[in-house]
Amino acid sequence: MARHKQTSPGVRSCSGFAETLAHPDPRIAASRQAVQTRLLSWYDRNKRDLPWRRRPDDAYAQLVAEFMLQQTQVATVVAYYDRFLGRFPTAMALATADLDEVLAAWSGLGYYRRARNLHATAQRIAAEHGGQVPADVAELTRLPGIGRYTAGAIASVALGVRVPILDGNVIRVLTRLLAMRDDPSKASMRRTLWRVAEELLPATRCGDFNQALMELGATVCTPQGPACERCPLAGQCQARARELTDVIPAAVRRPKVQPLTLVTAAIRCGDALLFVQRPRTGLWAGLWALPSEEVERGEDASLALRRLRATLPAGTRLARCPISSLTRLLTHRSVTFQIHAGTCTLPKQLPPPKGKWVHPQEWAELGVSRALTAILKAVGWPG
Numbered sequence: 505m506a507r508h509k510q511t512s513p514g515v516r517s518c519s520g521f522a523e524t525l526a527h528p529d530p531r532i533a534a535s536r537q538a539v540q541t542r543l544l545s546w547y548d549r550n551k552r553d554l555p556w557r558r559r560p561d562d563a564y565a566q567l568v569a570e571f572m573l574q575q576t577q578v579a580t581v582v583a584y585y586d587r588f589l590g591r592f593p594t595a596m597a598l599a600t601a602d603l604d605e606v607l608a609a610w611s612g613l614g615y616y617r618r619a620r621n622l623h624a625t626a627q628r629i630a631a632e633h634g635g636q637v638p639a640d641v642a643e644l645t646r647l648p649g650i651g652r653y654t655a656g657a658i659a660s661v662a663l664g665v666r667v668p669i670l671d672g673n674v675i676r677v678l679t680r681l682l683a684m685r686d687d688p689s690k691a692s693m694r695r696t697l698w699r700v701a702e703e704l705l706p707a708t709r710c711g712d713f714n715q716a717l718m719e720l721g722a723t724v725c726t727p728q729g730p731a732c733e734r735c736p737l738a739g740q741c742q743a744r745a746r747e748l749t750d751v752i753p754a755a756v757r758r759p760k761v762q763p764l765t766l767v768t769a770a771i772r773c774g775d776a777l778l779f780v781q782r783p784r785t786g787l788w789a790g791l792w793a794l795p796s797e798e799v800e801r802g803e804d805a806s807l808a809l810r811r812l813r814a815t816l817p818a819g820t821r822l823a824r825c826p827i828s829s830l831t832r833l834l835t836h837r838s839v840t841f842q843i844h845a846g847t848c849t850l851p852k853q854l855p856p857p858k859g860k861w862v863h864p865q866e867w868a869e870l871g872v873s874r875a876l877t878a879i880l881k882a883v884g885w886p887g
């Protein structure tokens with residue numbers, strides 16, 4: 505019990521449970537076995553039919569799914585997954601593709617850093633592992649964009665490695681199951697949760713067990729109003745027994761959302777629109793966008809508009825007043841586009857560096873953000 509003295513109150517209850525799980529008393533060890541058996545049996549009967557579950561032994565397909573699922577809803581990923589795999593069916597195919605082609609296939613999924621990391625990871629797998637996803641968790645975490653969770657998911661689900669996972673859904677289930685009241689974003693709490701997730705793993709079917717925990721969190725043990733009456737772990741759940749499901753897990757403090765305003769130019773030349781490629785780092789890195797300038801803090805937007813004008817081709821006329829304003833909420837930013845319409849009256853004007861005139865039939869092949877799609881709709885292009 506010395507461990508209790510070193511941990512915070514919220515961790516204490518978990519530590520006690522973790523010790524309970526490992527208790528030599530067979531009646532108590534049976535509660536862990538009950539969690540394993542009940543959860544796996546529930547999963548077998550209730551798992552959703554998702555495209556990546558139809559390729560259980562394909563580690564590359566699992567890797568693509570895990571990248572797509574980072575910070576994105578399952579329903580959104582389903583719409584992209586098969587199409588992406590159809591275009592890049594193997595790690596080798598993805599490794600040899602051009603990054604612009606990959607970004608175009610990712611268009612609309614958001615968080616484009618994932619697409620760049622996935623491409624870079626495929627190149628490393630091709631160069632260092634002969635095109636086969638490594639089965640070693642340490643090797644996996646050395647690849648771009650793969651952290652402990654993603655490595656665990658790929659290794660346990662597709663490669664049968666006995667390794668735990670911890671994502672938002674799993675954290676919710678475990679903290680409620682064990683009535684852990686501490687902030688799950690704290691490092692000490694994370695360490696405890698990883699340990700508990702490992703201790704709960706059964707000797708076999710670890711990949712299914714990990715998926716079952718995630719599935720339970722996504723479909724039954726939801727953030728608000730968990731459906732405890734149909735939960736296979738209701739008999740083992742300490743939060744339910746103590747009527748704490750409303751306050752567990754503890755709310756995590758989110759960083760403040762930063763506002764950002766971009767004056768943006770929608771410049772037409774005939775039926776073409778002027779696009780520019782964004783820098784390789786930062787917001788929407790490497791994607792195609794309309795020319796824009798950031799309004800600095802405390803600055804009048806007219807000054808940013810003046811800077812924007814200076815970047816446009818000769819012969820361009822840009823309206824002083826915006827025709828539309830559109831706000832997109834990103835993870836840590838609220839971005840407002842003030843969209844100004846313009847025309848380039850000199851035919852065959854060269855676009856600015858990193859820019860091009862894009863005709864209506866071409867733009868679907870470019871990697872663009874969902875924000876740009878909304879802007880194009882707002883300006884009625886292509887008509």
Ligand code: SF4
Nearest residue numbers: 725730732735738741
């Ligand atoms: S009983 Fe309720 S709170 Fe506990 S794990 Fe199941 S759904 Fe979640």
